Amino acid sequence: MLINIATILVVAGLLLLVVGIMIARQYTLRAKLLTSFLFIVLLSLGLLAALDSYLMSENLEETTYKILDVAARQYADRIDQFNEFNLESIQSEARLPALVDFIKYRGAKPYHSQTIREILTALQSRQAKDIVSFAVLNKDGINMVDTVNASIGSDESEEIYFKEVLLKKSPYQSPVIFSRYEEPALFFSSPIEDITGKFLGVLRVKYNASVLNKLLSDSRGRVGRGAFAMLMDESYLRLIHGRRNDLQNTLAIKISAADLNVLEQNGRVPHNSKRLFAEQPELINKLENTRFNNTNLQIQLFGMGEDLYSLSIARLTTAPWKVIFAQPKEVLIEPVEEQTRATLLFASAIAFLVVFIVAGTTRILLKPIRQLTNVVKQIGEGNLKIKANVDTNDEIGGLADAFNEMTTNVRVLVNDLEKEIDDHKLTADSLRKLSQAIEQSPVSVMITDLDGNIEYVNPEFGRVTGYTSEEVIGKNPRILKSGHTPPSQFTNMWNSITTGQSWSGELYNKKKNGDLFWENVTVSPIKSSDGKNTHYLAIKEDISIRKEYEERLMYQASYDKLTDLPNRSLAFDRLRQALANAIRDRERLAVMYVDFDHFKNINDTLGHNAGDSFLISMAERLKGIVRDVDTVARLGGDEFMLILTSTHHKSGEIPLSEYRDQIQQKAAEILHKVAQPCVIEDMEFSVTASIGIAIFPEDGDDPHILLKNADTAMYRGKRKGRNTFEEFTPEMSDKIVKRVEIESKLRRAVEEEKFYITYQSLVNTRTMRLAGAEALIRWEDDELGHIAPEIFIPFAEESGVIVDIGRWVLDSVCRDVKGLRADQDSKDFYIAVNLSGRQFRGKGFARQVSDTLSKYKLHGSSLELEITERLLMKDVPEVITTLDQLKEMGIRLSIDDFGTGYSSLSYLKRFPFDVLKIDKMFVHDIGVDPDNAALCEAIISMAHSLGLSVVGEGVENEEQFEFLRLRGAEIVQGYYVSKPMRYDEFKQFVTVSDWIASTVG
Structure with missing residues (x-):
């Protein structure tokens, strides 16, 4: 309706516009204004009415659907709650012991049928x-048993509520079932099972x-006049129709007679029902295709006349049914019709008010405009006394003519003067x-x-340049010439500018004080109006800093910052050039590939500055050994490369053996020079080097090879x-290949846990009993066989996988020691575990150890952690903090391989160690080397004076055992005591051995 009114108002406005155009040439400005304003008002009202109708219709439709959605969902939820309550109730009631025992004992007393019937009657009383x-x-x-006597003894095995429970062993809700002789019914059933889950029968409620x-x-009219709800099952049967009873229990879709007979036989529709009803196909399609709740649509409903209904569809969660809530469309547009009026x-009212206001306003406004028009015209003519004669009935037209005439006369003069x-x-x-x-320009400007x-x-x-303008005026720019710029560059410049073209380039000039500097110069000819050159203009920028920076970048890209030697990139370039020359000549x-032995110890002990x-000192020594024509380069870290060229020995002139002798003499000289004492930070020490040698053409003709x-x-x-130095042989390549193979397999071994642990006994020399064991990691590869720890551990350290290995070892050891202590009931037995530097310095290591002990419910005394001297040389405060945290857990701390590192004895006093282990290299020669015997005796005495226990490693015979025992070493370890054994073998060894006797109990 509102749209119709809007259309009327717009058409009326357009008619007024046409009329206004027709009378525009004959009537006054007042008539024009009145017509225009009335057109604008009618057009605006029409558009606003249309917009209002649209927005109101949309809002009402949205609000209606929301209400219908809520109502449909509420009634769907109400039926869902009814279904859920009965399913939960029937399941709970089916578990009653009396029902279970009734079926189990076939009605024997006290479980006879009368008792069970009374129970069922009580359950039925709830509704x-x-x-x-x-x-x-x-x-x-x-x-x-049945609360209806007539049903007792009947066979219900073919009923869907029995077959579904028998099949799924879970509570079941039936569809509405129609019987030829009874009212439509709804069944809930649940299995009756004994405590073992055995199926005994079914409890059903009808x-x-x-x-x-x-x-x-209560759905009818709930959300508005004419609203009602329908309940439709999976066969599109109207179980409930809230508006017309004659539509209830009728199909909503036309089907064939054969299909109808099947539904009747299955009790899915009333028997002998000949009334077939069909909804609009759109509704049926929506019901079939919709997979979500709260679907909205507008459609006619069969049996409800030709009225259009707004629908909301909500699906039940407990049954394949749909709740459809409907409201007549005419109810929706009633508020719109009221708004129309x-x-x-x-x-x-607005139209009349506009006509009144515009009529009065134009009458008042146009009077002074007519007067002003006459005045302006007189001023324009320059005669203030003569009255104006208006030749037009259009006031605005007259005013415009007067102003145009006046301004034309005045503006001609004013514009010319202003221009x-x-x-x-x-x-x-x-x-x-x-x-x-030009005066303030940051670049130099010169005109010649x-x-x-x-x-x-x-x-x-x-x-x-340092020159004043007085010093250079009249002079030639050659006063800046340094002699370093090629003459051809000046020739090119003059050839370009004399032919009328610009020239740009870089000149290396000289200042007044003699300093040289780089300039970026652009010279252009200055031309007259007829195109001839009159002068030359030079724009010059000082680029000395940029050139200096570029040279520095070039140097940094090719030379090592620390030693000023060629870096890897420049070294390869020189090697390529040297090879080209060697091939040509x-x-x-x-x-030579030079690497300093144990250079890492210098960094760890003295710091990176030392x-x-x-490295700077060694670079100078290497440069002093070779000739100027040779190259010394730093490849990175402590690795250097020497290229020995221009030997003047052609490959066919002297035997290869003689040439190798010369190269070996040079390598020996390098080893000798490197080994000379070096003083850094007031500390003197010596370092050795390892050198590898490859010769062209025998060992390769490519720089990389x-x-x-x-x-x-x-x-x-x-x-x-x-x-030492080594010359390359082809056999070495095979070993490198094997090394790469080991490194690749190592990572897979970590991921797949291919390692295993052996345990070697630790024996107390005083009690001659087993005190503990040391955990030793082993690796057995399917293809490479047994790989010794001294081979794969360095690879693991370099790659960082040692951290994962260490974590696995710690967890495995705690698991095993838990088993050993449980079997032997010993609280003193412990396992010693070696730590790597990376593992120890890893973030949260102490927390990791604590978590592992807690995981296996072990005290810290179950572990002894072995730490090498080298690990103590760096970040001492952090090391002490970690060691203190481990001590607080009750863990023993052992200094491993004592005497082989680089620390001073003061470290033993600074760190909270419990045990000192004598390296097997000292123990091995106790019986034959007096120095080793004296050294071991001194170490034991020193350890005892510091309150440390002593462990002797590598004990292989009785003589070594007795030597350590008599001098007070508390613990010994080695093949003399036992070999390393896997967990199961070691566990058996502990069980049957007398070594463990004193620790039991």
């Missing part, structure tokens, strides 16, 4: 009006389906800005005549004991 009967069925579906009517009985009255003044100002301002820009004589320089020129060439000073082979030879020297 006696709606529940038709309660019954107990045995496992074959025979009705054993409801009159009219209970569903009660759940929706109000809008019509409002629009009429002339502006031109003068613009020229003067441009010249001033140009002069200021065609012969190159300087006529002008700006202040920046003087600041850069058919000469031999040698590459390490840097050492030569360096790799030299590196391989160097590592071979390190493995042979360091402080």
Whole structure:
């Protein structure tokens, strides 16, 4: 309706506009204003009415659907709650011991049928009006007890409520079932099982389906006039129709007679029902395709006339049913129709009010305008006494003509004068800005005549060159010439500017004080109006700092910052060049790969500053050994490369053996020079080196291959004991391949836990009893076989996987010691575990140990952690903090391999150790080397004076055992006591051995 009114108002406005255009040439401005305002008002009212109608309709429709959604969902929830209550109740009641025992003992006293019937009657009383009967069925579906006597003994095994429970062993709710002789019914059933879960029978309750009517009985008109609810089952049968009873229990979709017979036989529709009803296909399609609740649509409903209904559909969660809540569409638009009448009255009042206001206002406004028009016209003509004659009936037209005529006469004069003044100002301002820009420019500006004589320089020129303008005016720019710029560059410049083109380039000039500097110069000709060159303009920028920075970057990219030696990039470039020369001249060439032994100890002991000073000193020594034509380069860290070229020995002139002798002599000289004492930070020490040698062309003709082979030879020297040189042989490549294979397999071994632990006994020399054991990690690979720890542990340290290995070892040891203590009931037995530096310094290591002990409910005394001296050399405060945390847990701390590290004895006093372990290299020669015997005796005495226990490692015979025992070593370890054993073997060893006797109990 509102849309119709809006249309009327818009059409009326358009008609007024047409009429106004037709009378515009004959009537006054007042008539035009009145027509225009009335058109605008009617058009605006029409558009506002249309917008109001649209917004109100949309809001009402949205609000209606929300209300319908809520109502549909509430009634769906009400039925869901009814279903859920009965399912939970029937399941709970089916578990009553009396029912279970009744079926189990086949009705024997005291579980006879009368007792069970009384129980069922009591259960039925909760909703006696709606529940038709309660019954107990045995496992074959025979009705054993029923609150309706006539049903006792009937076979209900083919009923869906029995078959579904028998199949799924869970509570079940049936669809509404129609019987030929009874009222429609709704069944709930649940299995009866004994305590073992054995199926005994079924408890079922039968409801009159009219209970569903009660759940929706108050839906009619609840959310508005004409609103009602429908309940539809999975077969599209209207179980409930809240508006017309004659539509209840009828199908909502047309089906074939055969399909109808099937539904009747299954009790899904009333028997002998010949009334078939069909909803609109749109509704049925929505019901079939919708997978979500609260679907909204507008549609006609079959049997409800031609009225259009707004629907909301809500699905039940407990049954495949839908609640459809409907409201007539006509109820929705009633508020819109009421608004229509109000809008019509409002629009009429506004139109009349606009006509009244515009008529009065234009009458008042146009009178002074007519008077002003006459005055302005007289002023324009210059005759103030003559009255104006108005030739037009349009007041605004007359006023415009008068102003146009007056302003035309005045503006011609004013514009001409202003233009002339502006031109003068613009020229003067441009010249001033140009002069200021050149004078204040951050670059040098120079102007010369065609012969190159300087006529002008700006202040920046003087600041850069040191010359004043008086010193250079009339001179040639050659006064800046340094002699370093090629003459051809000046020739190119003059050729360009004399032909009218600009030239740009870099010049290396000289200042007044003789300093050299770089300039980026652009020279352009200044041309007259006829295109001829009159002067030359040079713009110059000092780029000395940039050039210096570029040279520094080039140097930094090619040279090592610390030693000023060529870096890896430049070294490879020189090696490529040297190889090219050697190939061309058919000469031999040698590459040496130098690595300093135990350089890491310098950094760990003295700090990185001392390490840097050492590398600088070694770089100077290496440069002093070789010739100027040779190359010494730093590849990184403590690794250096030497390229020995220009030996003047062609590959065919002397035997290879003689050439190798020369290279070996040079390598021996390098080892000798490197081993000379070095003083850094007032501390004197000596360091050795390992050198690998590769020779062209025998060991390769590619830079990468030569360096790799030299590196391989160097590592071979390190493995042979360091402080030596090795020449590359083809056999070394095979070992490198094996090393790479070990490294790759190591990572997989960590991920797949391919390691295992062996335990070697620790024996108390005083009691001759087993005190504990040391955990030793082993690795057995499927392809490589047994890999010794001294081979894979360094790889693990370098790659960082040692942290994961250490965590696994700690967890495994705590698990095993838990088992050993449980079997032996010993609180003194402990396991010693070696720690790596990376593991110990890892974040939260102490917390990790604490968590592992807690995991296996062990006290700290179950563990002894072995720490090497090297680990104590760095970050001493942090080390002490971690050690104190471990001591607080009751863990023993042992200093491992004592005497092989680089620490002073003061560390034993600073750190909270309990045990000192003598390395097996000292124990091994006790019987044959008096020095080793004396050293062991001194270590034991010193440890006891510091309150430390002593463990002797590597004891292999009775002589070594007795030596340590007699000198007070508390614990011994080695093959003399026992070999390392896996957990199961060690556990058996502990059980049967006399070593453990004293610790039991």
